[in-house]
Amino acid sequence: MGTQDIIDRCERIYRDLDFGYVHEWKARTGGKAVGFMPVYVPRELIHAAGILPVGIMGGGDDVEIIRGDAYFQSYICHIPRSTVELGLAGKLDVLDGMLFPAICDVIRNLSGMWQMMFAHKYVRYLDFPQTFNDAGREFYRAEMAELLVDLEALSGIQATPERLNASIALYNANRRALAELYDLRSAEPQRVPTSELYLLLRAGNVLEVSEHTAMLQQYLAAARLSQRPLRDNVRVVATGLFCEQPPLSMVRAMENSGCYIVDDDWVLGARYQLHDTATGANPLGAIVDAYMSDTVATATRYVEGDDKGAFLVEQVRSRNAEGVIFAAASFCDPALLDRPMGQKALADAGIPYTAFTYSENTGQVQVIKEQAGTFADSIKLWGAVA
Amino acid sequence: MNAEVQKEESMVLQKKMIGEHFETLSKSAENGRKVVYTFVPGNLNELILAFDLLPVHPEVNALQSGMRKLSGDYIQEAEKQGHSEDVCTYVKCDIGMLKKGNIGPTGEKLPPPDLLLLSYTGCFTFMKWFELLKQEYGCPVVMLQVPYQAEGKITASQREFVARQLRDVVVPALEEVSGKKLDEDRLKELLASSARAEDDLVYVWESAKHKPSPIDAYFGGVYYIGPIFTAFRGLPSCEAYYRELRREVDFRIAHGMGPTTPEGELRQQKYRIVVEGPPNWTSFRDFWKIFHDEGVVMVASTYTKVGGLYEQGFRHDPARPFETLAEYCLGCYTNRNLPARVDIIAKYVEEYEADGILFNSIKSCNSFSAGQLMMLRELEKRTGKAGAFIESDLVDPRYFSAANIKNRLESYFQMLEAKRQAA
Numbered sequence A: 001m002g003t004q005d006i007i008d009r010c011e012r013i014y015r016d017l018d019f020g021y022v023h024e025w026k027a028r029t030g031g032k033a034v035g036f037m038p039v040y041v042p043r044e045l046i047h048a049a050g051i052l053p054v055g056i057m058g059g060g061d062d063v064e065i066i067r068g069d070a071y072f073q074s075y076i077c078h079i080p081r082s083t084v085e086l087g088l089a090g091k092l093d094v095l096d097g098m099l100f101p102a103i104c105d106v107i108r109n110l111s112g113m114w115q116m117m118f119a120h121k122y123v124r125y126l127d128f129p130q131t132f133n134d135a136g137r138e139f140y141r142a143e144m145a146e147l148l149v150d151l152e153a154l155s156g157i158q159a160t161p162e163r164l165n166a167s168i169a170l171y172n173a174n175r176r177a178l179a180e181l182y183d184l185r186s187a188e189p190q191r192v193p194t195s196e197l198y199l200l201l202r203a204g205n206v207l208e209v210s211e212h213t214a215m216l217q218q219y220l221a222a223a224r225l226s227q228r229p230l231r232d233n234v235r236v237v238a239t240g241l242f243c244e245q246p247p248l249s250m251v252r253a254m255e256n257s258g259c260y261i262v263d264d265d266w267v268l269g270a271r272y273q274l275h276d277t278a279t280g281a282n283p284l285g286a287i288v289d290a291y292m293s294d295t296v297a298t299a300t301r302y303v304e305g306d307d308k309g310a311f312l313v314e315q316v317r318s319r320n321a322e323g324v325i326f327a328a329a330s331f332c333d334p335a336l337l338d339r340p341m342g343q344k345a346l347a348d349a350g351i352p353y354t355a356f357t358y359s360e361n362t363g364q365v366q367v368i369k370e371q372a373g374t375f376a377d378s379i380k381l382w383g384a385v386a
Numbered sequence B: 001m002n003a004e005v006q007k008e009e010s011m012v013l014q015k016k017m018i019g020e021h022f023e024t025l026s027k028s029a030e031n032g033r034k035v036v037y038t039f040v041p042g043n044l045n046e047l048i049l050a051f052d053l054l055p056v057h058p059e060v061n062a063l064q065s066g067m068r069k070l071s072g073d074y075i076q077e078a079e080k081q082g083h084s085e086d087v088c089t090y091v092k093c094d095i096g097m098l099k100k101g102n103i104g105p106t107g108e109k110l111p112p113p114d115l116l117l118l119s120y121t122g123c124f125t126f127m128k129w130f131e132l133l134k135q136e137y138g139c140p141v142v143m144l145q146v147p148y149q150a151e152g153k154i155t156a157s158q159r160e161f162v163a164r165q166l167r168d169v170v171v172p173a174l175e176e177v178s179g180k181k182l183d184e185d186r187l188k189e190l191l192a193s194s195a196r197a198e199d200d201l202v203y204v205w206e207s208a209k210h211k212p213s214p215i216d217a218y219f220g221g222v223y224y225i226g227p228i229f230t231a232f233r234g235l236p237s238c239e240a241y242y243r244e245l246r247r248e249v250d251f252r253i254a255h256g257m258g259p260t261t262p263e264g265e266l267r268q269q270k271y272r273i274v275v276e277g278p279p280n281w282t283s284f285r286d287f288w289k290i291f292h293d294e295g296v297v298m299v300a301s302t303y304t305k306v307g308g309l310y311e312q313g314f315r316h317d318p319a320r321p322f323e324t325l326a327e328y329c330l331g332c333y334t335n336r337n338l339p340a341r342v343d344i345i346a347k348y349v350e351e352y353e354a355d356g357i358l359f360n361s362i363k364s365c366n367s368f369s370a371g372q373l374m375m376l377r378e379l380e381k382r383t384g385k386a387g388a389f390i391e392s393d394l395v396d397p398r399y400f401s402a403a404n405i406k407n408r409l410e411s412y413f414q415m416l417e418a419k420r421q422a423a
C-alpha cells in the first residue's frame, strides 16, 4: 500500500464523526469503548481491561454547533462546545464511558457537565499529580488502581499482570513507531509531510493500538521509498497545540508556508512518554513511574526547578530547528500563559519565534499561512545576513 | 448608639487591620520578617502565621487594583510584555502591577516574596501564575496540590495526599524560609481561633434568612470575607471583627433593618436573589447600585465561599491540625464538581427563599465560568425560579458593558415582577 492509500484511510477516520470504526470494532469483538479527552491518559490500563480507548478531540471544522452554544459563555475555547455538540447529537453514544484528565478548568468542569448530561454512563475525572514526589506517586497509584477497578467492572475483564504487560508492550511498540516517524520527518522532511503525520496521529486516537502500529510501519516503509523533492524550507518546531486541534486546512497552510515542521505537540497523549514503560512483576507501578518521571514538558504539567522552557529549547536543538511557531487555541489559559515563559527561554537562547491563536473551526487559514510564511522568510533572511 | 455607628465599627476594624498589615509588609525588610505569597482559596493562613511569616495574596491586590481603577493600565502593561488578551486578567493585573513598581493597595510598596506557596486549589491558572512569578522574583516555590472533588466528596486518599504534602513538603519549606521549627501548640491555638471566627461568620450568612435580610450576602459579603479569607484568620483581631459584625447584624435584625449600602440602607427589599460567580471590581459600585435601585437584596452567594463553605459544618479543628488543613483546602467552592455546585445553589434558593438566581459569568475565570450556562438551566428546572446570565470580567474594564448589563437586568427584574403577578 502506498502512502496515499494509508493517508486516505486516515482522513476518512479523521472526518468520521460517527466513529464508524469504533462501532465496527465493538461489533467484531463484543468489547466496550471508552473515550478520553486530551492530553494524556494511560491507555495501557484501558486496553488491558479489554476496552478500546478512543481519543476525543472535539469536532474540528466539520461539526455545526447547534446545541453546544447554549452550554457555554462567549469567552472560552472551542473544544468543549463541539464535544458537547457531539455528545448531544448522539455521536458519542458508541462510547461506554468518558474520561476527563486533569489538564485545565475547562476539561475539569466538562467532566461535571458530562456527569449531569449522561448520568447513565460511566464518567470519571482523572486527577494527575502535579507534585512529583512520594506523596504524588502514592496518590497517583491509588487513582490508577481505582480506575482499573472501574474499567474491569465495565468490561467484565480482569486486567491481570499478564494482560497489563501485554498492553504495555503494544503501546511501547506504538510509541517507538511514532518516534521513528518523527525522526524520519526531522531527518528527511520531504518524505513525511506534516499533514500526513498529523492524520496518522489522529488515526491513532481511534484504531486499536496494534492495528495503528502496523499502519505506521506500512507508512514508514512506503515513505522511505517516496520521491518528493526537498524544498528550501525553514525547519520549525510548532508548540502549544496539545489540546484543541487546528483544522486540517490550517495544518496544511502551515506546511505550505515555507516551513518544515520538524517537531510539534499535537495529539501529545500518544507521545507523552519519552521511553518504554517497563514490563515485569509490577506493571501498574511501571505505568505510574513512567508518568512521574519520563514525560515531555507541556503547559498542563507543572515544571519544578528553574528549567522552564528548557525542554522546548532542547527540542529545537535536537531537531536542528531554526525557529518556533507558538500556536494555541484562543482562550486556552494553559498554552497562552505558558507562552511568555517559552518565549523568554527562546530569546535567551537566541532562537526566533512567532505566535498566533486559532480555533478548531477557524476559517482564517490564509492569514496564518501568511504569518508563517513571513516568519520563514525572515529566518532565511536573518540566516543569510548572519 | 444608632445603626450607622454599629455598621461603621466593623468596617473601621477591618480598615485598621488591613492598614496595619500592609504597613508591616512595607517594613518587613527592616524588621527581618519573611514574606510568603499565596492564593486565597483554601489558604494555609494558620500555618503561615505559626511560623510568623507574612502572607500576601496576589488576587487581593488585583481586586483592589480593580476597585481603584488601576487594573486597566496594569493589564495593558502585561499585554505589552507579551501576555495574551485571552487569559485570566488577575494574573495580568498582578504582573502589570509588579512591572510598575509593585505598589500595594494602601499605596505602600509590597516586598518581594521569600517563598511562593503554590496552594493549587480549585484553579489550574494558579500553577501558571506562580511559574510566571518565579521567573520574575527568582525565589523558591513550594507546591501544595489539592485534588478536585470530582465525585462531590472528599476521599481518604485525597485527604492523606494533602496532609502528607503538608508534613513532608510544605512544613519543611516554611521551616527553611522562617528559620524556625513548627510549634504545633501555636498552630493549634491559631486553628481554634479560626473556628470561633468561622462560627460567627456562619451566623452572619444565615441571618439573610430573615425578612428583610440584614445583610447583602454578595456585595456586602465580599467585605465580610475579607479578614477570614486572607491574612487574619487565626488571629484575635479576626475574631474581634466577626464578633462585632455579628453584633451589628443582631442589631439590624432587632430593628427590622436592611443592610447598609453605599446608597443608604436597603429597607424595601422587593426581590431576594442568589448569586453565582465573582463580582466585577472595576465598576463594583455601579454594579451594586443597579440592584439597590430595584430593591434587590442578595441573600446568598457562591463567590463568598471560595475560601470555605463553613455553613456546611466545616470548622478548623485544632485536634487534627494537618487533616483539618487538608479538608479546608479540599472543601472550597471551586474545588467542588458541577453537580455539587448545582446542589449548593439549589439549597440556597430554598433555604433563603429566593425569587431568582443570577449568574455573573467572568470572562477571565474558567474555574467558575466553564459550564455555568448548563448549571443555570439545571437550577431553573430544579427550583422553578427564573435565572439571569450576564457576562463581565473581574478587573478588565474593557469587559464591563454597563448599558448591556443594565438592560439585561432590567428585563430580568420585569420578568420576576411578571412571575410574581402571575403567582
Ligand code: SF4
Binding pocket: A077, A078, A079, A080, A103, A104, A105, A106, A107, A243, A244, A329, A331, A332, A333, A334, A335
Ligand atoms: S484548549 Fe486549552 S483551555 Fe481549552 S480545554 Fe484544552 S487545555 Fe483547556
Ligand code: SF4
Binding pocket: B059, B088, B089, B090, B091, B122, B123, B124, B125, B126, B364, B365, B366, B367, B368, B394
Ligand atoms: S482563573 Fe479564576 S480562580 Fe483562577 S486565578 Fe483567575 S480568577 Fe482566580
